[in-house]
Amino acid sequence: MGKIGIYGSSFDPITNVHLWTASTVAHRCRLDKVIFLPCSNKRPDKTMHISDEHRWNMILLAIAGNGKFVADDYEMKQAGWEIATYLTLQHFKAAYPEDEVNFIMGADLLLDIGEGKWKKSEELIAENKFIVMARDGINMLSAISRSPILRNADDGQTFHLIDKGLAMEISSSYIRDELRRGGEPRYLVPESCYSYIREHRLYQ
Template identity: 60%
Template sequence: MKIGVYGSAFDPITNVHLWTASTIFHRKKLDKMLFLPSSKERRDKSLRSDDEHRIRMIQLAIADDSRFELSTEELDAPIGKQYTYFTMQRLKEQYSNDELFFVMGADILVNIGKGSWVQGEKLVEEHQFIVMARDGIDMLKTISKSPLLRNADDGRFHLVDKGLAMEISSTYIREEFSRGGEPRYLLPESCYQYILNNQLYLDTDS
């Protein structure tokens, strides 16, 4: 099987997360997409809701789509092993007969290319990637300018332009909730109601 591993904070999961996953699934002819919420222990993440809430919102969002599955592999990892390289190593063991692709945005590709990710060089050397376009980022130029990326550019970077520059920031949604707004149609209705019922993001300032 061809499996996409879609890592994000999902704080909260949005309709664009789902649309992106569906687009990638179709374009790259995947058999499964894993939604991989980030660990709160990562130094590059600042999360506003507890793991249990993010897990539940993902479960609600993907409940009706058999192509999508939740993976808590990163959340369950021991301290120090919660970064993407270690997570992908464990997933490779779990899915030893399958082909894995780490799904990320072009902005993440830039960060990896700069060497700012833990074990970023090993991550690039040992895995395949599906990279989604972002406005203002030239993906080919990003690869060619980075020694780390260009020396591994043997077809492992599968570049995808979704064809529609539609982005919904989880930060924007959190801000709307904190100010009494109604970002109802930016995320699944089940998640919207869950946030209201659990009074999430009411005190966030970011």
């Protein structure tokens, strides 16, 4: 039985922090595989700044050479109204029936789920396992204890909380802003992705 982490994000663009985070989580949680899952530009709650094709190409460039990292375009292929993390995890649990599937997310998303803001929040928490990364200013244990949705599913195995060393603030939006304003975020993204961004004149 293997252990898999599903790492969903806009990856707009993918950054060195995404890669470092995935590598650190894989090491600390003994994951055999991390699946990079870019969200679709058809989602009504998301605004992408480049096409799915460009985001996908840069993910492939970024993870090349790491045997534990793979990319999956499952959500990119779904109709916008059908996309829900609950359904996505059902898909991956069916695809990897012999493995333990974990959803990797930041503590800010844990708060949203705990407040019932995600589709099928209660079923999502009750039926799945989560690796939760610290975010500055968020007390994860307090967030779980305050939410009936979260605390009633906290059996000691549902949440793997990583509260040290992952709260880095360099974001995709910061990199987009730098590119838009003529800044130089070269070493915040993989070199292959930086060259791709320049070649295709993205985020300008």
